[in-house]
Amino acid sequence: MSYELDSLPYDYDALEPHISEQVLRWHHDTHHQGYVNGWNGAEESLAENRESHDFSDSAGAIRSVTHNSSGHILHDLFWQNMSPEGGDQPEGELADRIEEDFGSYEAWEGEFSAAASDASGWALLVYDTFSNQLRNVAVDDHDKGAIWGGHPILACDVWEHSYYYDYGPARGDFVENFFDVVDWSEPSARFDQAVSLFE
Ligand SMILES: [Fe+2]
Known part of the structure; x- marks a missing residue:
């Protein structure tokens, strides 16, 4: 399976002035996309290594999965726990x-x-x-x-x-x-x- 980057749940300028449109574009489209790509690439390496029984770079790929999957999961959470309607307290x-x-x-x-x-x-x-x-x-x-x-x-x-x-x-x-x-x-x-x- 491969992982995909979801669109933001609001427009890029929706959180201004707190977070600028430019930052959201870079952050979501470049940084977050990088973690998704990194995760998919590392999973492919692990799968190839399991197939070939050559585990010489598997430890690096395992660490890459941890780093990139955590990056993907936390960014998803971050986007979802903000909105232009935010600012209240929990209930x-x-x-x-x-x-x-x-x-x-x-x-x-x-x-x-x-x-x-x-x-x-x-x-x-x-x-x-x-x-x-x-x-x-x-x-x-x-x-x-x-x-x-x-x-x-x-x-x-x-x-x-x-x-x-x-x-x-x-x-x-x-x-x-x-x-x-x-x-x-x-x-x-x-x-x-x-x-x-x-x-
Ligand atoms: Fe980030």
């Missing part, structure tokens, strides 16, 4: 769990922002299926610092390609503006699904 089950596990929405947001300011990759809100609780994690690249059993609920891409053209080195301003385009309907549905799968 329902997810809101209750955020309050239970972090104390308040504000405490969650402060901690998530800290992860976003430190990560060399992503800030993620994950549902930790091992300990049955929500956690913020700071991920380098697309996978380093991930937690086993952590099911991603909300993603913020803090690679420089995500914000530098619009914000320069002011990553904190980007993260602040990110919350104005977070559409919690998608993370809420994702959380409900994760809980039902793992409880």
